[in-house]
Amino acid sequence: MPNDAPSKPKPRKKRAPRTFGREKAHALYAALAEDRPEPRTELNFTSPYTLVVAVALSAQATDVGVNKATAKLFAVADTPEKMLALGEEGVAEYIRTIGLWRNKAKNVIALSQMLLDGYGGVVPDTRDELERLPGVGRKTANVVLNEAFGVPTIAVDTHVFRVANRTGLAPGKTPEQVEAGLERATPDEYKHGAHHWLILHGRYVCKAQTPECWHCAIADLCRHKPKTPDPATVSRLGPRR
Template structure:
């Protein structure tokens, strides 16, 4: 595990991510806090691309909890069968829609505690909704953010919740709102799990990762030079 980045390096880390992508946004399609809850719940162990393909036609017919309840579990299932764990997700979406209607007057709650009472909604989903839909400076830790935080030394910890808590403490206030998006996109497209693209990384010199990946052409050249 790399050493924690110094405070000044953390600020510089975020500054560079911001300069590279000034206005980061979620890649999930949504229309409202409710459709965001549904989309994030469906995205567990699935790609945003696969979720968007399913929810585009789904939200045309069911973009409120009342409409989703009218559609029913079997009706919902017909739209999301291409998504992993679709049976359980269909049950959860119908159940959370019912709770939103019956206990929250048809409106998505704003607190983490209330959001986590919804079936199928854990801390990560709750924090995404609070950040994207309601503007709270939360940092929802998925596999990408967990990897980036631990690999770079930005906020190394053994669990997602511990990483989230540490990121919240270590992220300068001016970067807090967009930190979630910068980190997830950085993990998704640059700091990849199998082959991080260190050669194109804007924070490469700040990162504590020891096994940095060389640029493809450098690797090829090295192979040629060492060939018998």
């Protein structure tokens, strides 16, 4: 007997979000590079170890707040051995002003112990090994690889996520999608600084509530509309009728 039942249509494959073309992406990064020629993390650190700790502490906290706490913490404990000597309660006393400080103190002690037990106190230089450390996720691992070891990784935090989506450079619904999009869209010569350019741009210009489009170096390339006008100009001209 022939089967006259209509065949079910094949589900369409989801297309990856559209990113910038190569030339436009190159122009965007060139403009950001001209605006900030030497971008770097604003977290203070003196070694790969203090960088790992600082980035782990920065989750749901500002770099300014972390720097205030680590200035005193690193003065007495800038190695895994010294951190373990402080103990969890000792570390907690230095970082009480940082969000989630209890859990972070626990993680700092645990990752310090793991570094001593498994790596001779030396911070590993691979993502897989870094992500095994307590309190270290993909974003933290990418920052450490980029800043401490010169690997051209792109860490996606809230600022990078916002800028990538708002500009249209690498739209995505998750940090993983945005990271993959940025890896595809970012020209090789800009990959090492990409994370820093995007995070600093998001922190100081492309702000969450009110992007300051009137002094944005990439406003002519950005897909965000409408562009936010200069408050000084609006005040001088008065409200629109």
